[in-house]
Structure formats: structure tokens, C-alpha cells
Amino acid sequence: MADVFGKALQDYHQGKYTEDITTYSSLDEKDSIPLPYLFRDYDQMPILERKALALAKGRVLDIGCCAGVHSLYLQKKGMDVTGLDSSAGVITVCKERGLKSTxxxxIEDFKGDSFDTLLLLMNGIGLAGTLDNLSSFLQHLASLLRPNGQILLDSSDIIYMFDQDEDGGYWIPDSGKYYGEVTFTLEYKKQKSIPFEWLYLDYNTLFNACLSNGLVCELVSSGEHYDYLARLTKK
Known part of the structure; x- marks a missing residue:
């Protein structure tokens, strides 16, 4: 499998930036992920990410750490933080940027350790893939928490991407799937990833899933565009 993210981040880190990552989704949208944004500093982070970093405590696991912007910020503050990512290239970049623990x-294959804070930023709950997989995903995350530990995640309700009728209702295709389930393919320098599932989760659905899995879900903050930051704790 082509390590699209790893290759792109390594190129950028080595000063070989010539193009961004192109994304293709099942929403019939072609978009791009600007590589400089993945290396942003604290001042360039959205307010929801800054709030999450302010709430981080104790031993932290940054899940899907990408270029390590959140991990490195917390490390500089003297916190014990580990960056986790499935991409070998991404982890190489994090190490080269000075992240001590990677x-x-x-995340599904990661076991046998425990943390006070799990960070899933940049829509990290998307790693669950599908709504059917959400319960087992949440249970696995909970198994990594120390007593009084917390999960900090942000996501977006993508209902706004669908057409609206005069009564304010939305026209959602009857595919049998939750509307926040999106299939993505990434492309960088003519290399394509295999398609993968990503989950955008509205807050009420997250809240109910937490309720079913023995977790307390708290809405910390709402963004300006259907996005939100949530804090999950064990009951």
C-alpha cells in the first residue's frame, strides 16, 4: 500500500514541496490537503484544537499524530506525550522534528498501555471508519484510559453538504448508510492510496454511542461550521 501521507510529509520536511495531497471522496468531491497546513504552528491552529491542547493532562497519546504539531506543542510544555500513526513515513518525520516518543x-492494533488523555484531533474519530464500528472503537479507546482519564476529539456534522428543501429538511441519498460515512482515496505524485472509510459524526450520534458504551460525553465547544470538540470520560 502506498504511504501517501508519509511520502508527502517527508518531501515537505526535506524541502521538496511541489504539490499537495489530492483527495477523492464518495461525496463526488475532489479536494486537496495543503501540506504547509499539516506543519502549522499553534497560532495557525483552529480554536477547537487550541482548547483541546489546553485541556490535555497527564500522559498523552496523540492518535493519528500526522506531522506532530500537537504532540510537539505539548512536549515543549514539558508534558509526557506519545505520537501514534499508522504511517511509517509520518513517524519518521515526527522523530526528525524532535518528538521523543512515537x-x-x-490505533486498533495498539494495546497494553494506558494514558490520562487520548487526543483525536483533525476529525480523529474518523478513524472508526463506519458507524457500525463506532462502539468497538470507543470501547478500545476506553481500554487505554487510566482512572479519571479523558478522550478529547473533534468532528464535523456534514449534513450541510446535502441539499436542503424549503422546510429546512435535508435530501440525503437512501444508501442504507449513515450520511457521515465517506470513502476517501488519496493521491500524491501519481501514487494513490487504497480507498478507506472515514466517519464524520454529528454530536447527537456520538453522545448516544457513548451512552451505550458506558462513557460520558460532554460538548466542550462548537465551531463556526458544524464542527465541535467533545470530551469523553468513563462513568
């Missing part, structure tokens, strides 16, 4: 693994 793990090259998918």
Missing part, C-alpha cells in the same frame, strides 16, 4: 501502529 509508535508506528494503527
Amino acid at each position: 509508535v508506528n501502529s494503527s
